Amino acid sequence: GSGKSVTNLTILGLHDRDRTAIEGEILLDDKELLTASERELERLRGNKMAMIFQDALASLSPYHTVGKQISETYRKHTGASKKESRERAIEMLKRVGIPQPEVRVDDYPHLFSGGMRQRAMIA
C-alpha cells in the first residue's frame, strides 16, 4: 500500500484528471505527460508505455477469448489484418511461455491459470 499502483496509473494518465492535483513533472523522452492531451496519451499508451495490471482476471474481459483480446489490441495499434493479428497473438502467447499457443489462443480467460493470465496480459 505504498502507492505503486496509484503512481503508475497517474503516469499513464489513467487517474481522475479533473479531480486530482499533482505537483512536479512526469517526463517520457523529454515529453511532459501531465499537460499532454488525451489524444497524445492514447498514442503513447500501448506503444511507448504500458502497465501490467495486478489483477489479470479483472483486466481481461470474460466475454472474449484471450487471443481476441490480444489481437484486437494489436489491430487497433497497427492496422494489421485480422489474420495477421491472430498469428501475432499466437506468437506473443508462445513468447510468454503459454504451451500449445495455437490451441490456447481460443480459450476464455477463466480457463487460464492465474500465472498464465498474467502472462497473457504481458503478451
Ligand SMILES: Nc1ncnc2c1ncn2[C@@H]1O[C@H](COP(=O)(O)OP(=O)(O)OP(=O)(O)O)[C@@H](O)[C@H]1O
Ligand atoms: N481509488 C482510491 N481511492 C482512495 N484511496 C485509494 C485508491 N486507490 C488506492 N488508494 C489508497 O492509496 C494507497 C496506495 O495504494 P496503491 O494501490 O497505489 O498501493 P500499492 O503500492 O500498489 O500496493 P500493493 O503492493 O498492495 O499493490 C493505499 O493506502 C490505498 O488504500
Ligand SMILES: [Mg+2]
Ligand atoms: Mg498495487
